Amino acid sequence: MINVGILGFGTVGTGTAAILLKNRKLLKERTGVDICLKWIADLDVTRDRGIKLPPGILTKRASDVLEDAGVQIVVELIGGTTVAREFVLRAIRNGKHVVTANKALLATCGMEIFRAAEKAGVAVGFEAAVAGGIPIIKVLREGLVANRIKSIYGIINGTTNFILTKMTSGKAEFSTVLKEAQELGYAEADPTYDIEGVDSAHKLAILASIAFGSQYSVRNVYREGISWISPMDISFAQELGYTIKLLGITKETDGKAELRVHPTMLPSDYLISKVDGVFNAVYVEGDAVGSTLYYGRGAGDLPTGSAVVSDIADIARHLSTCPRGGYKRPGISGAAMPLLRMDDVRSMYYFRFSAIDKPGVLSQISGILGKHDISIASVIQKERLAGKAVPLVVLTHRARERDVMLAVKEINRLRMVAGKTVYIRVEGKEL
């Protein structure tokens, strides 16, 4: 029998406990091990979470879990990087295997935690930290172990995907849809963490670390949020055959890794462009397997609990077949791949200029783009309003980020340009 203690009885804690209790017999049949939920620790032991617990397992003291010699696996579902970090390190020091859904913790102090775990000879499972119920960590580390990973494109935040989907289908403003998402419980009262791409950046750092066998931190991720996306840009994108998604992107380019989170225009006929609402999806390209995609719920009590329990089951199975052998998972062990600076990233671009409708404006703008080595693939100008600012939309071939930033700065200073230029990176087939 393997005893499990959960720290944190919130949404994911409740889902994890519910699965361990409900599917205990099934898990025993499948893993050959009886996995027993021994403890749940939370400061609030009175609120009704809607599940019936066996008597005596709820405690206010984390130490009941952390110091119980009978507990082999500690599940950290508290969140944040202070108490959670302390408890995880203490569990590891006490020789316990750890399972966590805490992407912020791993993306900020993953190195410290993995080193401590290696020293103590224990496992750290974190399937639930990225893309909720989608077993993407296992897929990357084991299912695709034969592959040099070429690129990953992930919709790894359900809140922003819900908002962008609703903005697209309803032609609605960001602020309106955000309010709706908050009412539905898909967005927090303070939505910054999601809408500014912080959550996606945490998850991308974890995905890239596994893909490239390096340890990247959230500080290595270039990041833009979605709050400035307008229905007008969504509508131009649609007209051009594109869908706007907040993507986490990591690729190997000439032996360097790029890590970036930003709104991205994707060809609308790509499978990932059709991933709508709160769902997540991760596209992975390997040198042997080619294109693959993994789709499912990125959040929620039971979907995330499903991922937590898969880590518990892996460790439990290992402990039962091989009580003394170290628990090894392929992963962050290879030579670190250096980072490609954002300045050097090459991408296609969508520009929306607020250009005064006068002869010569396109020639001025295209002149500046050309000077910075940015070549135009197509131009749309539909509205005519002589002497007033109208949207001028330009799609470019692949250009270097640094050149684009310089060009935009220069164009924004033109007297014939009335407002700040909007730019959105474009992925997909070469234009």
Added chain:
Amino acid sequence: MINVGILGFGTVGTGTAAILLKNRKLLKERTGVDICLKWIADLDVTRDRGIKLPPGILTKRASDVLEDAGVQIVVELIGGTTVAREFVLRAIRNGKHVVTANKALLATCGMEIFRAAEKAGVAVGFEAAVAGGIPIIKVLREGLVANRIKSIYGIINGTTNFILTKMTSGKAEFSTVLKEAQELGYAEADPTYDIEGVDSAHKLAILASIAFGSQYSVRNVYREGISWISPMDISFAQELGYTIKLLGITKETDGKAELRVHPTMLPSDYLISKVDGVFNAVYVEGDAVGSTLYYGRGAGDLPTGSAVVSDIADIARHLSTCPRGGYKRPGISGAAMPLLRMDDVRSMYYFRFSAIDKPGVLSQISGILGKHDISIASVIQKERLAGKAVPLVVLTHRARERDVMLAVKEINRLRMVAGKTVYIRVEGKEL
């Protein structure tokens, strides 16, 4: 060091060898084990496969591999159920772990092989047997181990998906597109195995066995092919908002498992409906994780090789951390779930009747349907051609297979019905 011997140097054998040679260093970094390709056995040792092999590893004698005490893992890539069966059983008897891509072998004599392996304490890996490069076996057995599986819908044959995609986009006849598929190398000279759904049925038997912890054989799978699908039905389906795919379907219904392979009408806005060409995809619904989908290439040297090598890496890692512990994978161990007879399966239906355009025909047909407990959701009759046969299309609510078969038989005998009724099962939201 772990030594691997491959039996069969065809497409998948070549892909597997290429990956083991090219990514050997990467695999060592990731698994901590040096995986050495020691032997490749094939009757044809002269044909150029386009890869450079180290000297001395190619042999004509399978026994060089099977009797080599230094080989820990034997990879069977011969195909078929005669020689392959014999070699696999011999490898197991000799204490070697086995990796195979042979769905026919597993779906016909899986029980015998898994029993022999259990007795000998060796592993049988078969990730490559279903859906090529998509790690669906690992996902089901490990990633979703926490879940009671509710249903699986799989596009698990690339040939038929290519044909249906082309028939849909080009409004072309089956025979025309089959010829194109043969020219492109996507279909065999004798395409029966693919187009009659035999290949899909093999794979479905394996998926269902894992999902429900039972050992199903291909004989337990109800099966229809796609050769009778016409552009007219594809076009009616599109008009009604559906796409026709050849699906392998397995579900738990009231404690019984249904296993069936047949052309299926799916709502066109479902993600799986958008999986085109030779690509495969498997939709899995679990009681905790909800809806998930896995997409990638279902065939080809390197994609399938990717799956073969992931099995090799799993076994190699296990051997290195835990040389004595038995290799355990969650799987076919639970209580067998009984089969739901096809007669008792409930589904929605699309009917296309060849009805003589005369007053009263719809009333006769709907009368017979009603008598058999089949209620109509919608009717389309567009062509008018008084006194001649015109297509009359009916979508039904959920009905029992047995009732439908009886009703169709009765309707086909009507004097006002000029030809055999076409029926296609419909999945998706209730009508």
